[in-house]
Amino acid sequence: MDGTPRWALPLLFAGQAQKEIQHNEALALVDALLHGQVESADLSAPPGAPAVGQCWIVAAGASGDWSGRAGSIALWTEGGWRFVAARSGIRVAAADRDHALFFDGAEWRSEAIRSAGLFIEDERVVGPQRAAIAAPGGGAVIDVEARSTVADILAALRSHGLIAS
Template identity: 80%
Template structure:
């Protein structure tokens, strides 16, 4: 075995010449994936002036230096493009979105927790916090106040997506 099973990081061998090359290559991949961040997952062609260390998820229909690399993580290094095939469970923050992306073993998917709420099957089920519902007061018209409060509670639950409208 000359590479690790999950991320195909190069392994060192006893008596190997220029071990630093293999070691440095492994560190570059670890650096890209550890607490990963991609600039975007929407580009199918390499950006014009990438900075060393920047990453992208290669979109379908890849072209140029990215041809044949759809769904991989493309990392710009001092030596050019490096591509890492995603494994199930890989999660990266996406700079151009308000949420992370994760690879389910087949597809890149949007994370459930996003800036505007929590999603289940791409449908928002919890939204931003709303103002508090006032407690009923008084007591002369209890039925009307109770109905009004219940309607406010139902409206808040619907707005959050917790119950259907």
């Protein structure tokens, strides 16, 4: 076996010359994966002037140096592009989306918890907190007040996406 079973990190062998090459390659890949962050998952061609250490998830229709690498994590190093094939369960923060992405074994998906709320099947079901609904108080006709409060509760639940409109 030339690499580790999960991430294909290069292994060292007894008597191997220039072990530092394999070791440094493994460290570069670990650096990209450990608490990973990608710049974007929407590019299908390499960016023009990447900085060393920046990563991208290669989008479908990959071209140029990324040709044939769709779905992989592309890492720019001093020696050029390094690629890591996605494995089920990996999570990376996506800088241009302000939330994390995870690989489910077949495709990259957005995390459920995002700054805009809680999403299920990419549909928001809980959004930003709304203003509190005032408790009923006073009033001579309780039924009107109760109906108004129930209507406010329903409106709040609808705006959060917890019940259908």
